Every structure is written in structure tokens, then in C-alpha cells.
Amino acid sequence: MSKQRIAFQGELGANSHEACVAAFPDMEPVPHATFEEAFEAVRGGDCQLGMIPVENSIAGRVADVHHLLPSSGLKIIGERFKPIHFHLMANPGVTLDQVTTAVSMPIALGQCRRTLRRMGLKTEAAGDTAGAAKRLAEQPDPTRAAVSPALCAEIYGLDILARDIEDEHHNTTRFLVMTADANPPPPPFTQPCVTSFIFRVKNLPAALYKALGGFATNGVNMTKLESYMENGAFTATFFYAEVDGRPEDIGLARAFEELSFFSERFEILGVYPADPFRSR
Structure with missing residues (x-):
């Protein structure tokens, strides 16, 4: 029997992907370019669940999600809090002293700003954290490194040069678990x-x-x-x-x-x- 599937927004290796793996290790995580596409995958039955970030302890709420939740036709059946850790990763064999530019989505670069400045690195914005790692793997450059979750190094064959480079180690993102079931089973009465x-x-x-x-x-x-x-x-x-x-x-x-x-x-x-x- 084929695995059940869980939709998330972003590339393989994104924080949302890591959240899917941690919460539902037996399900197949399925990436989508936008939140709308992730919602539609659940609504249309291609995926049984969706893992959607709604807020971050440093950056605040995730833009657009609150607008999409009421119109999605989906129900919330769970929440997951995920500590966020970013790592500086480069092509195999590249050393830290070769790197001049760190690439990632602006919110990730902002959360690692002090560390990157201390390393003397310039920053360059990308669409998302996992996308920066994927692009570096496809277009190797010894002067560039991606600021991405650890799973990206495993997926895209990159070396981690520096771990946990976020400035605030309490950085946490909250995710909501969504279903297309209009009447999902109620949670156990033993749980808050x-x-x-x-x-x-x-x-x-x-x-x-x-x-x-x-x-x-x-x-x-x-x-x-x-x-x-x-x-x-x-x-x-x-x-x-x-x-x-x-x-x-x-x-x-x-x-x-x-x-x-x-x-x-x-x-x-x-x-x-x-x-x-x-x-x-």
C-alpha cells in the first residue's frame, strides 16, 4: 500500500519539510511552490494532510496564511512547535575562508545577521532557504554558501561549514496540521x-x-x-x-x-x- 502524503510549502529540505518528517515520519512529504498549492493538494485529495507555518517567535506571523485559512475549506487538527536552526553549507571541498557571500531567504538572513557579520560575509536574498541550497548544488560556486536547514545538506550533497548560526537560539516556528475532512474526530478528552x-x-x-x-x-x-x-x-x-x-x-x-x-x-x-x- 502506498504511503499517505503530507503537503508543505517550499523546496525539499525546508523547515516545513523537517517539520513533516518529525511529526509524521511514516508519511511522504510533498513540496509545493505556494501555500495556495499546498492547500489545494489537501483539498483535492492528492495529500491527506498539510503542514503550514503560521508564526515565528522572532519574525511574527507568516504573511498571507491567515487570509488563506478561512477560505481553504480545511480544518486544523493539530499544531507543532519546531525550534529553528540554520547552518552555513557549501559545495563539497569548499572551506569557510573561501566563502564571501551567504545566500538565503531574507527572513533567515535576518535571523543570522550578527553571526554572518562576524564571519565577514555579504548576504544575498533568495526565494527560500531550501531553494538556496538546491541552487548552490546545481550551480557550484566556492565563494557562496547557503543558510539552510540541516536536511538540505543531506538532500543536495552539501557540506556544513558552521552549525546553528542563528542569533537567537529560542527561534521557534509554529505549524498547523490541516485536513480536508469536514468533521475530523475530536481530540481525546485526556489532552488539553x-x-x-x-x-x-x-x-x-x-x-x-x-x-x-x-x-x-x-x-x-x-x-x-x-x-x-x-x-x-x-x-x-x-x-x-x-x-x-x-x-x-x-x-x-x-x-x-x-x-x-x-x-x-x-x-x-x-x-x-x-x-x-x-x-x-
Whole structure:
């Protein structure tokens, strides 16, 4: 029987690829050029799951993902926190003193800025971390090195010249695990859970204040609340939120009832076990 498949955005060797391997070692990771293509692979049945990064402890939320989540037609069934480590890698036989330029995506170069400056290296932007390693393997150059995850060295036959060059070693990315199943099985009751949802409040004075009041009065811990615009309209502000608990918990059920009264749209995107990383 063929392996089940899990979609991610990026080239083979990307941090998202590493996250897939760590969380689902028995599944086949499948790369996609864009988040839209990764979502479509899950929605269309080519892949059974998707592994999507949503935020980083240093860089903040991943652009565009919050816009895509509500329209994806997918449900969130899990989360994974992955410590991010970058390595400086070059073509076989190249030594560090030969390298003059480090190549990677801007966000990765920014997270290694102090280390690269200390090494005396210039930087050059690439589309993504794994893509920089792949290009170096295809077009060898002793003056260039890629800043990429360790898996890239294994996949593209590169040598690691310096390990863990990120400036902040608490650098962590949070991923969401997505499924096309409209009614996925509920998580075990023995595990603490997170509920993700979106809403848009009615155009009334203090509507947001009133919509959120039920979470306070019912003792519900809201761990995330982010706003984003839909279709470029300044008046159509959506909110993406996460809370501890399950919709059937009496306190959260009452909070959602109050939220719905003051909202013109409300949708639960997923109920899933909290990653143990949260308690560290």
C-alpha cells in the first residue's frame, strides 16, 4: 500500500519539510511552490494532510496564511512547535575562508545577521532557504554558501561549514496540521485543547468589546487575537483568535454564544490537542 502524503510549502529540505518528517515520519512529504498549492493538494485529495507555518517567535506571523485559512475549506487538527536552526553549507571541498557571500531567504538572513557579520560575509536574498541550497548544488560556486536547514545538506550533497548560526537560539516556528475532512474526530478528552476560530463583528458601537466580554466573564483564556483585512476593505476587519478549551466546555460554549450575537460571521477552524511545547 502506498504511503499517505503530507503537503508543505517550499523546496525539499525546508523547515516545513523537517517539520513533516518529525511529526509524521511514516508519511511522504510533498513540496509545493505556494501555500495556495499546498492547500489545494489537501483539498483535492492528492495529500491527506498539510503542514503550514503560521508564526515565528522572532519574525511574527507568516504573511498571507491567515487570509488563506478561512477560505481553504480545511480544518486544523493539530499544531507543532519546531525550534529553528540554520547552518552555513557549501559545495563539497569548499572551506569557510573561501566563502564571501551567504545566500538565503531574507527572513533567515535576518535571523543570522550578527553571526554572518562576524564571519565577514555579504548576504544575498533568495526565494527560500531550501531553494538556496538546491541552487548552490546545481550551480557550484566556492565563494557562496547557503543558510539552510540541516536536511538540505543531506538532500543536495552539501557540506556544513558552521552549525546553528542563528542569533537567537529560542527561534521557534509554529505549524498547523490541516485536513480536508469536514468533521475530523475530536481530540481525546485526556489532552488539553486549543480552539481556533475567525469572526467579524457587526458594525455597532463597542461591538468588539461586547463580543469578547463573554470570554472574560466565563473564565476562558484567549491566547491569540489578531486582526486582518479581507479583500483590501478597511471596513471589513476579520479577527483570528485562539482559546484554551473545547466548544462543548460550558464556559467556552457561553462565550461563543455571546460572540455570535455580536458577530455577522463566526466560524470554528479547528479543535486540536495543545502541543506539549506550550507548557515548557
